[in-house]
Amino acid sequence: MESDLIFALVMRWTHIVSAVLTVGGTVFISFVLLPAVSANLPESERGPFRDAVMKRWKPLFHPFIVLFLVSGFYNFLFVTAPLHQGQSLYHALFGVKFLLAIVFFGLAIVASSTMAWSEKLRARRGIWALLVATGLLIVLIAGFMKVMPTVDPEDADTATQVESGDGIS
Ligand code: HEM
DSSP states (O other), X not given: OOHHHHHHHHHHHHHHHHHHHHHHHXXXXXXXXXXXXXXXXXXXXXXXHHHHHHHHHHHHHHHHHHHHHHHHHHIXXXXXXXXXXXXXXXXXXXXXXXXXXXXXHHHHHHHTOOSGGGHHHHTSTTHHHHHHHHHHHHHHHHHHHHHSOOOOHHHHHHHHHHHHTTTOO
């Protein structure tokens, strides 16, 4: 296998593993851990326990933001964009997915924060559910992008040149 194919595969694995672990971890915290804490711990112990959990979750989660961005941009710029040249729907979906990912990262940073600045924001009911919904929506958009028909980059180049007048003698 050529080295650029191996690199593309490693980037794809990185992106998929990041998605599985961060969205999966978010679902677990939202629907299993936090409800169990509320149901079983006295109010005075909930805050310190939550902070102890988040102090372990943050060093796991934060590096995934970097991995998502690196693998996502690599995947888009070098793998998928050339296969979807001229497909405005594909590029619009990429834009929406990217913006939702920024929202996901921001919400995740606030929801898992243990700092004083975020106290009011993370106390809002529904922040974890919103995080889960955003993560799942991103995965659904990615799935749709994956099954969109591709174009042969050489055909797309020719079409672009003809449209712009290049290559017409
Ligand atoms: C919460 C953040 C994100 C999640 C959960 C997520 C999830 C996914 C998943 C599950 C796939 C399908 C992987 C495959 O089948 O190969 C995918 C593909 C992709 N992602 Fe992400 N992603 C996230 C953030 C990003 C970011 C920040 C970027 C860009 C900078 C990005 C760009 C892409 C691209 C270009 C694809 C390929 C789509 C295609 O197959 O045509 N993603 N993403």
